[in-house]
Amino acid sequence: xxxxxxxxxxxxxxxxxxxxxxxxxxxxxxxxxxxxxxxxxxxxxxxxxxxxxxxxxxxxxxxxxxxxxxxxxxxxxxxxxxxxxxxxxx
Amino acid sequence: xxxxxxxxxxxxxxxxxxxxxxxxxxxxxxxxxxxxxxxxxxxxxxxxxxxxxxxxxxxxxxxxxxxxxxxxxxxxxxxxxxxxxxxxxxxxxxxxxxxxxxxxxxxxxxxxxxxxxxxxxxxxxxxxxxxxxxxxxxxxxxxxxxxxxxxxxxxxxxxxxxxxxxxxxxxxxxxxxxxxxxxxxxxxxxxxxxxxxxxxxxxxxxxxxxxxxxxxxxxxxxxxxxxxxxxxxxxxxxxxxxxxxxxxxxxxxxxxxxxxxxxxxxxxxxxxxxxxxxxxxxxxxxxxx
Numbered sequence: 001x002x003x004x005x006x007x008x009x010x011x012x013x014x015x016x017x018x019x020x021x022x023x024x025x026x027x028x029x030x031x032x033x034x035x036x037x038x039x040x041x042x043x044x045x046x047x048x049x050x051x052x053x054x055x056x057x058x059x060x061x062x063x064x065x066x067x068x069x070x071x072x073x074x075x076x077x078x079x080x081x082x083x084x085x086x087x088x089x090x
Numbered sequence: 091x092x093x094x095x096x097x098x099x100x101x102x103x104x105x106x107x108x109x110x111x112x113x114x115x116x117x118x119x120x121x122x123x124x125x126x127x128x129x130x131x132x133x134x135x136x137x138x139x140x141x142x143x144x145x146x147x148x149x150x151x152x153x154x155x156x157x158x159x160x161x162x163x164x165x166x167x168x169x170x171x172x173x174x175x176x177x178x179x180x181x182x183x184x185x186x187x188x189x190x191x192x193x194x195x196x197x198x199x200x201x202x203x204x205x206x207x208x209x210x211x212x213x214x215x216x217x218x219x220x221x222x223x224x225x226x227x228x229x230x231x232x233x234x235x236x237x238x239x240x241x242x243x244x245x246x247x248x249x250x251x252x253x254x255x256x257x258x259x260x261x262x263x264x265x266x267x268x269x270x271x272x273x274x275x276x277x278x279x280x281x282x283x284x285x286x287x288x289x290x291x292x293x294x295x296x297x298x299x300x301x302x303x304x305x306x307x308x309x310x311x312x313x314x315x316x317x318x319x320x321x322x323x324x325x326x327x328x329x330x331x332x333x334x335x336x337x338x339x340x341x342x343x344x345x346x347x348x349x350x351x352x353x354x355x356x357x358x359x360x361x362x363x364x365x366x367x368x369x370x371x372x373x374x375x376x377x378x379x
Binding site for chain 2: 021023025026028029030031032035036051053069071072073074075076077078080
């Protein structure tokens with residue numbers, strides 16, 4: 001990340017990290033999670049689930065900041081997050 | 091951190107199975123996946139409600155969910171709480187009876203616009219007039235979804251539905267205005283896109299003494315959006331994103347919804363008033379002594 005000036009508290013700041021779990025068989029392919037993820041972590045996968053929908057898959061796990069928006073926007077209770085250890089700002 | 095301390099002990103014992111959604115503790119897992127269409131917003135409304143319940147600190151053994159008939163009426167069957175699936179339009183009278191019979195209960199009415207506003211409209215305004223202690227969550231998708239997308243009392247003028255193929259030509263209800271004019275002490279409106287604000291609003295409504303009313307504007311791509319140039323749930327969410335305007339404290343009179351116009355959201359009424367149960371106990375104390 002580029003800064004126009006180095007923040008004074010950069011050494012104390014941490015970036016939250018989350019791990020995404022997708023319950024594929026519950027998904028109905030509305031793609032709310034893919035569209036509204038602020039960090040573009042998810043994408044629609046090629047595979048089908050038993051109902052014939054394309055569930056999302058994780059494109060860039062490193063980018064997830066555990067905001068929880070996908071979990072809240074999912075109407076099917078098919079996606080949730082686990083909190084992982086925070087990492088320092090690069 | 092405080093939210094962790096107030097978690098119901100009943101929930102902690104059930105949790106911790108691997109690959110289990112954290113909200114499954116409040117859902118009847120055997121009934122999932124639910125019947126709602128792909129892109130429907132009722133699931134999002136239920137997610138926000140469950141999230142609010144997990145944070146509210148209330149004793150969940152004393153929370154009751156009452157639903158009427160319709161797509162949203164299915165909520166009572168999906169939540170793992172004491173719940174009540176009532177006859178069409180009569181969710182609020184059942185809830186009033188529950189609250190009066192056992193004032194310790196926290197009664198939540200979770201139903202749709204066709205149930206609460208159309209056939210149950212009179213019950214809504216009278217419960218709001220009496221200021222009965224309950225929370226009403228009304229999911230508004232602008233039509234009768236379960237029966238085939240007929241025109242309803244909330245359908246905006248010009249909208250095409252299965253029974254108004256040339257466009258609806260009636261004035262719709264403005265739900266926050268109706269609730270506020272009838273005497274509700276907490277009135278809010280959110281769309282299913284504004285999940286965090288909606289969750290906060292439901293949390294406030296749960297803790298409010300008196301009649302609290304939260305309207306949730308929800309996509310219905312299968313039966314409403316399809317006829318009105320919003321073919322997917324995502325297109326309707328995009329419309330809420332583009333046209334949603336947050337105006338807290340606005341006179342709800344001005345919060346009308348047009349077909350493709352602005353959707354005014356926010357908390358419109360947040361006041362204190364003596365509730366029905368207060369008056370009940372006062373009257374009882376006077377007459378019995």
